Amino acid sequence: MQGYQHPSKIAPFDEWVTDLRKNFINGEWVEGKSKRKYNIKDPYDHSNVATIGLANLEQIKDAYASAKSSQKDWAKSTPEQRKEVLKKALQYIENHKENIIQLIIRETGGTILKAEFEYAMAIGDIKDSINMVDEIYVPKDYPTLSPNKVSRVYKLPLGVITSITPFNFPFNLGTRTVFPAIALGNCVVHKPDIQVGLIGGQVFSKAFEEAGLLPGVYNSILTDRQESGDEFLTNPHSAFISFTGSTPVGKHIGKIAGEHLKQVALELGGNNPLVVLGDADVEQAVKIAIFSKFLHSGQICAITNRIIVHSDIYDEFVSKFVDRVKTLKVGDPKDPTTNIGPIINEYQADKVMNFVRKAKEEGLQEILQGKRDGNLISPFIFVDVPNDATLACSELFGPIAQIICAKSDEEAIALANNTEFGLSASIITSNLERGEQLALEIESGMTHVNDISALAEGNAPFGGVKQSGIGRFGYEWVVEEFTTTKWVTIQKEPLDYPF
Known part of the structure; x- marks a missing residue:
């Protein structure tokens, strides 16, 4: 493994981005062979961030073949070797923080606050992964009924892990999968959403290249469904599929994975309640x-x-909520005073506005009317929303607030649970003990008392129930997901058998 060269000078943003525009397969940067180009656009001003060539099916298969070929050697690497690579990759990412922050803003349309938040969570994930290195090949002894027998259980690498991440938090959602998988002796074939392909995948490629990672251990593919089909789901070299995205796509992945007896971790959609x-x-x-x-x-x-x-407290809440929302600044995410930036693309912005149109058609009361300017959408607020309205039954993924009135705390919890989803939830109360008790009654993988629903901690389980997914991310839970358990016994002295 080559030594890490601390950069004497960080490349300017445009020059740095230029180095990330290719696919990373078997330790090499390669142009996509599909003959199709894709322009990654800034969601705010539609400027071109980068033009990339999409990988074709042959290259995807090559990535899996290289990962399979490298996995046994990587699994045999020492904990010290794995830690060294991960620490050097972390150092690269810390050294390039300003460029990474800028790229998060340019590709995702997130504000500076969002970019800083995402970067900090990603750093935490990488540091956690360094500690995960020691979780494999360490036996745990169990009692046994047989005389003179040792009974041990090991956690071993799974093999090759497929990682598929979405457009919204691509840097953080990549670090929470890619780095633990590699720390635990696996190889990875990673597919970031093409809209955010550089920050979602190729920054990791550069970090691992600089850190001297064994070729083939990490592969990152810039492509789309038209080129790949279901190859990321069906390739025989992959033992596990980690996916974050929509519930319909997650169901398709689950179906294919079941047919091929692949393990999955699926973090899917949410209809998350905040109960006041x-x-x-x-x-x-x-x-x-x-x-x-x-x-x-x-x-x-x-x-x-x-x-x-x-x-x-409904009327008071609505009045103060509307007054405060009116003060939020919508605009250029590169402006540090901006609170709300653009939706990722025109298609997603159209979907948000269609929810608004449907809400008006259903006669919902609009108390604050937003507006659309390109991909920028200022907040809409609907009140007295029935829990069975289209708005209340849909994952909106946009700046539409809907407020539902509950006659009692008990009804509020019942309304919160009346959804097919169960990812996260919040309860706001002055009675912390009761809040914790009610948190257990909400049908979600996570519930937070007196805080926002979109929380993540590296040492806590992140994931949902019902239609919101299968599996958990977070230190000890991702270790379980990304390893296989093996039982080994050693009979120290001969036994007499009945025949």
Whole structure:
């Protein structure tokens, strides 16, 4: 493994981006062979961030073949070797922080606050992965009924892991999969969403290249469904599929994976409730609800989708919520005073506006009318929304707030649970003990008392129930996901057998 060269000078942003525009397969940067080009656009001003050549099916198969070929050697590497590579990759990412922050903003349309938040979470993931190195090949002894026998259980690398990540938090959602997988002795074939392909995959390629990672251990493919088909799901060299994205796509992946007996971790859609109980501090509840709804323009799987408020404080909450939302600044995400940036693309912006149109057709009461300017959408607020309205049953992924009135705390919890999804939730209350008890009653993988729904901690399980997914991310849980368990016994002295 080659030594890491600390850069004496960080390349300017445009020059640095130029180095990331190719596919990374078997340790080499290669042009896509599909003969199709893709322009990665800044969602705010539609300027061209980069033009890339898409990989074809043959190159995807090559990536899996190289990963399979390298996996046994990588699995045999020492903990010290794996830690050295990961630490050097981390150093690269820390050295290039300013360029990475800028690229998050340019590709995702996220604000500076969102970019800083995403970067910090990613750094935490990488540091956690360094500690995961020691989780494999370490035996745990168990009691046995047989005389003079040792019974041991090992965690071993799974093999080749497929990683597929979305457009909204591509840097962080990449680090939470790619780095633990490699730390645990696996190889990775990674497919970031093409719209954010550089920050979602190729920055890691550069970091691992600079760190001297064994060729083939990490491969990152810039392509689309037209070129790949289901190859990322069906390739025989992959033992595990990690996917973050929509529920319909997750169901398709689950079906294909089941047919091929592949393991999966699927973090899917959400219809996350923020429940404001009757004893809540209204001022604080409004602050939490606004940040929990409008962070990254609402384009987060765990973002608050429905705000459910007790009738005793409903009118006060609505009034203060609307007044505060009116102060939010919508505009250029590169401006540090901007609170709400653009939706990722025109298609997604159209979907958001279609939800608004449908809400009006259904007669929902619009108390704050937003507007659209290109991919920028200023906040819409609907009140007295029935829990069975299209708006309340859909994952909006945009700056549309809907407020639902509950006659009691019990009804609020029932409304929160009346959805096919179950990713995250929030409860706002002055009674912390009761809040924790009610948190257990909400049907979600995560519930947060007096905080936003879109929380993530590296040492905590992240994932959902019902239609929101299978599996968990987070330190000890991802170790379980990305390893296989093996039982080994050693009979120290001969046994007498009955025949």
